[in-house]
Amino acid sequence: MKPAELTDTEQRIKQAARQVFLRRGLDGARMQDIADEAKVDKALVHYYFRSKDKLFAIVFEEMAGRFLGQIGRVLTADVSFPEKIRLLVQHDTSMADDFPLVANFIMTELNQSQHRTNQPLTIRPLHDVQKLFVEQVNTAIEAGLIRPLNPVQLFVSLISLSLFPLVAQSLIQAILGLDGVQYQTMLTERTRSLPDFINQAIAP
Amino acid sequence: MKPAELTDTEQRIKQAARQVFLRRGLDGARMQDIADEAKVDKALVHYYFRSKDKLFAIVFEEMAGRFLGQIGRVLTADVSFPEKIRLLVQHDTSMADDFPLVANFIMTELNQSQHRTNQPLTIRPLHDVQKLFVEQVNTAIEAGLIRPLNPVQLFVSLISLSLFPLVAQSLIQAILGLDGVQYQTMLTERTRSLPDFINQAIAP
DNA sequence: AAATAGTTTTACCATTTGGTAAAACTATTT
DNA sequence: AAATAGTTTTACCAAATGGTAAAACTATTT
Structure with missing residues (x-):
């Protein structure tokens, strides 16, 4: 058995x-x-x-699930808005080492699966998370904490600012001509400065 | 001959x-x-x-060159700061159709080349472009047009906000549960709203 | 037109790779 | 202990794949 x-x-x-x-x-x-x-x-x-495909599907699904879980938890954390932003920005250090690798992996394979013949990979949308996040944004807007803006756009901006520097490390390093150590230094400084950037962007 | x-x-x-x-x-x-x-x-x-590797190296180098050229041109365009931001944000429509695909491709292969045994792929850093951009930012800061901030951080934020929604289309679609058409609509609205977001973030 | 150099096709090959049948082995049940 | 079910190893294979030698063909030079 x-x-x-x-x-x-x-x-x-x-x-x-x-x-x-x-x-x-x-x-x-x-x-x-x-x-x-x-x-x-x-x-x-x-x-x-x-088979390789079956194994891959299982592994991918699990990874995507964990990945989205992490993002979802941060996005729906029941904390003040500025605090949430700090959480989001800092999750690169607090989260698993391979977080950037995982994010990149999921992106790549999702893209590729569109071009492959076999069945496309899917990941469960964060419907509930998204709904919760939208509510929180709208509440913050009504409370006058932040200026009126489309929650979806804010969502995209937030994960762009927090994820891209992790996911695109190799690309940005290449563009700026930085080595790994310099890049980490930049990321550390970023953890401090980014919340200000965002908070000012969404201030009323 | x-x-x-x-x-x-x-x-x-x-x-x-x-x-x-x-x-x-x-x-x-x-x-x-x-x-x-x-x-x-x-x-x-x-x-x-x-060989396949040689062919790939040639193709990759050319693509990376064109890609960086496009980014560089926008970053160093001799226009006002708000205008430059609009340029950057809008380059997704004005540029080649496969721009997101190319960006993703370069990112992926740069990452992978680190894990491969053969010689790593390299792309020429945008040293001159970066220098010019930093100068422009500092000038804008001194002129009181934008608040004091680290030009490199601003650079990273700008390309994060402009590139990530293109590069990570499949991922964001999956998270939000959007189809291609809905995503394009979101991007179009984004083209309008993002400059405000950025301008407010960097306002003095 | 003969020779030479460059291009395209044909017909292969050696390896790699995902996959499997069946033997060998180990734990569990009857 | 015999039988059964589950696990691991052995020894393979068929297909795919990157690559090549050499023939065939075409343009260019002498």
């Missing part, structure tokens, strides 16, 4: 797959690499997950 | 490679697909470009 909890082996394989897919993408990942990373035979990977 | 200008065939292959690499990435692209797209035999692709 199949136990409710996953085998140790099965877990190790999934964890390994996560790492390899994250680094190399669906096309770049090799089943052998995943097996090596998990220290099991390649046939075992197929035994547990049947 | 090799003519200075590229053969028609050679051009077609490069153009085809651009499209295929853009859609599928380095790992996902097949030499056969490129050949088909260019309507030539696969052997010809190798005849002109030797």
Whole structure:
């Protein structure tokens, strides 16, 4: 009988797959690499997950779920607006190390899946989160805390300002000619200065 | 003797490679697909470009160059600051159709190249552009047009706000549960509202 | 027109890669 | 302990894929 909890082996394989897919993408990942990373035979990977696509779908769904969960939690946190913004801006340090990698990964694979023949990847929309966020924004507007603006636009602006510097690290580094250390310094300063930027942008 | 200008065939292959690499990435692209797209035999692709990696390097470099050129031109345009911001925000419509795809592509492959064994992809930093932009910001600050802020941080904020909604279209669509048409509508409204957002954020 | 140089096609190949059948092994049930 | 079910390893394979040698063809030069 199949136990409710996953085998140790099965877990190790999934964890390994996560790492390899994250680094190399669906096309770049090799089943052998995943097996090596998990220290099991390649046939075992197929035994547990049947095919590369199936394994990928599972891993992707889980990652996307966790990712959206993190974003959602911050967006709907029951704190004052300025505080929420600080939370959002700072989640790069507080969150998992591989957060940028995960964000980039999801973006890339979502895009690619549109071009692939196989069934497109989907992620569950944050309907409830979005609704809650919109309400909070509208309340803040009515209370005169922030100026009237479209909550969806604000949402997009906020995640743009907080996510892009993480997701596009390699690109921005290349443009500005910074190394990794310099970039981290920039990000640290950014954590301090960005809330002001945003708060002033939305002030009445 | 090799003519200075590229053969028609050679051009077609490069153009085809651009499209295929853009859609599928380095790992996902097949030499056969490129050949088909260019309507030539696969052997010809190798005849002109030797290997997949070489072809990719050439295509990538050209794309990155054009991409940075576009950004650079907007950033250093000799116009007033509010006007420059409008330019930056609107470049999504004025620029090539595949601008988001290109941005995403460059980001992804830059990231991946860090994980690959072969030589990392590099793009020429926008040193001169950056310098010019920093000067313009400082001038605007001294003139009291905008409040004092770190030009690099402003730079990052500006490209975050303008690029991310393009690059992360698939992700944001998924989060908000929007279809392509709804997203375009949102982007159009954004073109109007974003300059205000930015201008207020940087107002003295 | 003969020779040369450049281009395109044909016909391959060596490797890599996702995948599998079946043997071997281990735990669990009867 | 025999049988059964689940797990791991072994030994493969078919297809895909990047790449190439050489033939065939075309334009250019001598």
